[in-house]
Amino acid sequence: MTGKTIAELSRSLRTGETSSVELTRHYLDRIKRVNSDLNAYITVCEEQALAQAEAADKRLAGGESSPVCGIPLAHKDIFCTRGITTTCGSRMLANFVSPYDATVVEKFNAAGAVTLGKTNMDEFAMGSSNETSYFGPVKNPWDIKRVPGGSSGGSAAAVAADLCVMATGTDTGGSIRQPAAFCGITGFKPSYGRISRFGMIAFASSLDQAGPICKSAEDAAIMMNVMAGLDPRDSTSVDLAVPDYTADLEQPLDGLRIGIPRQHFAAGLNADVEQAIRDGLQEFEKLGASLIDIDLPNNHLSVSAYYVVAPAEASANLSRYDGVRYGYRCENPVDLDDMYKRTRSEGFGDEVKRRILVGTYALSAGFYDAYYRKAQQIRRLIKQDFLNAFEQVDVIVGPTSPHAAFELGAKSDPVAMYLEDIYTIAVNLAGLPGISIPAGFSKGLPVGMHMVAGDFQEARLLNVAHKFQRATDWHLRHPEFNSGEGLS
């Protein structure tokens, strides 16, 4: 059953070829054997998983129709799960047990999915390599000397190494798509507001969006059917009908207009990656699409604007971790100021502290106009670039990342790390849906192709990705790590 998709396993569960309990045991067993090599999970909840699997088998026997019922799932450790530790990859919340479930968690529970555990991530989702986690870095199953990308690196590595069938992730500036590219799987960030943020620990509220991390566009569509929708508990979730995302997957691509942003094929792009993407574009032409060069003239401002807006919001979002009510508190504080200072100095890692400082600075009296206000103006320009482009084209296609996965510790300069997200970040600033799917290899490492569509055009994007996956087999490749059952 290794390497199977939701769609495949869902059929096996219904034919009785396997049961959810059997499937769950299989995955728990794999996690036990190889998680120590990858460090993809922070928490594994065996007992609860088996109980959920038993319940799922009963529902399946009763004719349950949800395709995720009984399917083993991992949640990024940014989603609050009642009764299970939710760390957000931080010492600050290392022992935090949420008294409530995030909406996304609630929806998967209601649909009968089986939660295997919580996956590792960059601390508070701040990072592009999963190296900022308090719980240690995650290793890339394609090459364990390399990073899996971040911040949803644990979820991406777990799906790639088949330590779960599907996983949740969050994407604030590429955090689903870049790790999906590095790990050779499918990662989908829907439009801002499409999935509730309730119970998802905030990094940058105006950019954060949950999404599926899985083995195919079809699986992403299945997961979207569970995750999407208005939530009265999240005022920024959108009151827009949720289509059946699987309904139009097979629509032919004849007449599809694909935009190729010149700015995404410029200096800094690795030649192997460029070749893989250009090959992929040819594949689309064979499927009936036409290619049109487009401009995203303000794209080069996106990383700068992002690193003002996101830290500014984060600086406020992370103020609640003060040692007063829950989470880490320093030993023997002598007074209030001492408690604040030591709790936050000891509880947060360097990257988180760096961003809190940057954000605090950007919002300070006298700097607000030069930084925060200016960044918001740039954000509107970037959105306008996309709106202009979507008058000519239906989707925009390019590389997810300038290169394949890099080695652990290779990027010690924060700015070099920030530039990892140069192709993905504008999509968050504009609130658009984006997907990364496998499109080839660079020296044995997966290359991700990035596709973007207009606001709430999720179904169209999934259709385009699915047709590509029908015509290619990049998404079916597995790391040797899997067949070797780990390192030993």
Added chain:
Amino acid sequence: MSWETVIGLEVHVQLSTRSKLFSGTATRFGAEPNTQANIYDLALPGTLPVMNEAALEMAVRFGLAINAEIGKKSVFDRKNYFYPDLPKGYQVSQLHYPIVGSGSLTIVHEDGSEKVIGITRAHMEEDAGKSLHEDFHGMSGIDLNRAGTPLLEIVSEPDLRSAKEAVAYLKKLHSIIRYLDISDGNMAQGSMRCDANVSIRRAGDTELGTRTEIKNINSFRFVEKAINFEVTRQREILEDGGRIVQETRLYDSDRDETRSMRSKEVANDYRYFPEPDLLPIVIDDAYIEAVRADLPELPDQKGERFVAEFGLSPYDAGVLVSSRDMAQFFERVVEICGDAKLSANWVTGDLLGLLNKNNWEFAESPISAERLGALVARIKDNTISGKIAKTVFESMIDDQDGVDAIIDKKGLMQVTDSGAIESLIDEVIASNPDQVQQFRDGKEAVFGFLIGQAMKLSQGKANPAQVNQILRDKLNQLSG
């Protein structure tokens, strides 16, 4: 050298919604600590605000009542600062786009002259919790029951020129929010709080002087005292050639003085930015008009109606409408007895005196509007005199019987039987021969004395008009 005082008030009004501004938790006063705080109020990770529409409507009601512009698009902002009773580390407030823009209200001076006071803006924000510094063995306790309670912060223009004007403004504001039923306005419980910005300048100067902000003023009386103390303090400094430091000062009512707070707290940079967890609130004309249609009669309108409909003096009308409860009580009394002037006298006189003496609200009055109406009706139909009515009123406080039953029980019915009054007067004339003689010698003033004797003899029950008439007739007969 004469000085002019310049005052602006920032008033926080706790809106009387059933639940908090951004969470469904109840807002009752006085519950056990931390029993009214849910996951959002505690700022647990992942929680999000959801706007309370009732608070929005209350804010719009207030805006319409002061003829203000209503913000069709208003925006919440985060105001960042660390304090243990502020769970999120920021307060959600409104900076650039408040729900209520500029408006005004009118105050009346003691001499009856009116003055319009500008209101700069009013915005919605969430309250903080409370830090409790007693009984924790040197540590502080935090109670988050109040955290997230909706507040309306109402900022006046620096239009107030004396402590008395400041109090009049605050009382008018109090009256308006009570009429609108958007807050209980209880200053002692903190549901209405006042900070005063005070400065002075030489008479004739157009530039404002350096101001200080006085916090922690929790009664109308303290507003007056705190401002007066601060004005004197500033005048003494300036007259001694000193300079005023712009700072926040706390009013200490025990010592009746203002004290400087640590200057550190003044230097806060709140790093406001738009709250990304909430969309801007967009309202349209239809919404505003629906709220307007639902506005109650406000104190100024009601006062004008009392003058026009009941023939009350503007002063009496002003006193009656200053409190919604009093105005409603009065209207009910009039409804029952049909005499507005008598009703006004009784409500603003004996009844208000009784309530004030016992610190009772109108709702707690032992004499209901219905019973007071019945009492006034008995004055009006001459069953009892005004003077006897006061005796009946006293009895009514403890005796919940009907007015007529009390009059009966105590034998206080007015004597209108001419025969009975005549024999009373005969007795007075017989027992006061000297005074009768003086009257006959032309000393008119003695007449009042004789009336008094007759009333006394009747224990106040004789109809005064009849006593007057019959006494005069009898004295004239004697003279004749």
